[in-house]
Amino acid sequence: MLGRRRRREGGEGRTPTEIYDELRRQVIELDPAQVGLGPSPTLPRAWGLLMETAYPNGTATLVALADGTTSLYTSSGGGMIGGGGHPQVATATRRLLEVVEQHLAAMPASTDTMLPALGRVALRALTYEDRRVVVADEDDLGYGRHALSAVFHAAHEVITELRLIEEARSP
Secondary structure, eight states: OOSOBOOOTTOTTOOHHHHHHHHHHHHHTOOGGGGTOOOOSSOSSEEEEEEEEEETTEEEEEEEETTSOEEEEETTSBEEEOGGGSHHHHHHHHHHHHHHHHTGGGSOBOOOOOOOOTTEEEEEEEESSOEEEEEEEHHHHHTTOSTTHHHHHHHHHHHHHHHHHHHHHOO
């Protein structure tokens, strides 16, 4: 998953970082109505989440959208796109977005698109009204010391499902 490099159409001549930046920008700037997303009874406000985690060798971004679209990609060039086509990933993605919906009050509106610093995580909620961003220490989120720890853990459940799919593909 993270170590596998995949060629994308139109990616010739571009660095992995440039491709990563473009994928990320497309999601952050996406108009949900243009892809058929609208409020629902379980997700009246949130339609997506990006969880961006900084590592010594780059940043990993989990993308989870209300239509089941789920991808994980890194600025160093690895990733998995289209994970939401697997029912277990789509279910975990839906649960994640329901947790995001429950925690929106703890996420202030922000247009910030900066990548997090090493050891930090950016949780970017995409709502029909605005974008919301919280940047926190990965340890605080992971060890339950942050108001958005539940969002962080639900996102890692999605990553686990993606990893299980990737492991099942490997010989």
